[in-house]
Amino acid sequence: MAKFLIVEARFYDHLNDMLIAGAKAAIKAAGHKAEVITVPGALEIPGAIALADQTGDYEGYVAIGVVIRGETYHFEIVAGESARGIMALTMDGVAIGNGILTVENEQQALVRADPAQKNKGGEAAEAALALHTLKDRFGG
Ligand SMILES: Nc1c(NC[C@H](O)[C@H](O)[C@H](O)CO)[nH]c(=O)[nH]c1=O
Numbered sequence: 001m002a003k004f005l006i007v008e009a010r011f012y013d014h015l016n017d018m019l020i021a022g023a024k025a026a027i028k029a030a031g032h033k034a035e036v037i038t039v040p041g042a043l044e045i046p047g048a049i050a051l052a053d054q055t056g057d058y059e060g061y062v063a064i065g066v067v068i069r070g071e072t073y074h075f076e077i078v079a080g081e082s083a084r085g086i087m088a089l090t091m092d093g094v095a096i097g098n099g100i101l102t103v104e105n106e107q108q109a110l111v112r113a114d115p116a117q118k119n120k121g122g123e124a125a126e127a128a129l130a131l132h133t134l135k136d137r138f139g140g
């Protein structure tokens with residue numbers, strides 16, 4: 001049994017709860033264990049994963065958050081830079097699934113967060129699990 005860390009940016013409680021439920025269910029279904037930590041916003045997720053990875057306690061990570069477009073350029077920064085940070089860690093061999101929704105409005109987020117609909121939390125967990133499997137195969 002491997003241990004996965006879900007790193008959530010708790011910006012929208014009800015949406016996060018659904019994304020986390022989907023992620024936890026996928027990790028449990030694969031026979032692994034999940035822990036959750038919370039950071040203020042999506043921009044803090046890559047740094048939190050980098051810190052957690054130094055411990056060697058986790059086999060993989062699921063990034064969970066919701067970024068909804070507002071009036072300013074801030075959306076591009078938060079959406080783009082969180083993804084960039086996650087991708088940089090992934091290229092260093094860290095098994096991460098990106099479940100940070102980057103959407104135009106809450107309705108889009110609801111459909112994607114709901115485990116009974118698009119289940120993007122579960123999808124991100126599946127991505128982390130897949131990378132973990134590849135690390136085992138190729139030795140990372
Ligand atoms: N607007 C959203 C943010 N913004 C906050 C940043 O992520 C960050 O915490 C702040 O700039 C301090 O460094 N975060 C989200 O997760 N979702 C948003 O919609």
Ligand SMILES: CC(=O)[C@@H](O)COP(=O)(O)O
Pocket residue numbers: 067068069070071072073074075076078
């Ligand atoms: C991530 C965003 O775009 C949003 O939360 C910030 O809103 P605004 O651009 O209206 O300050």
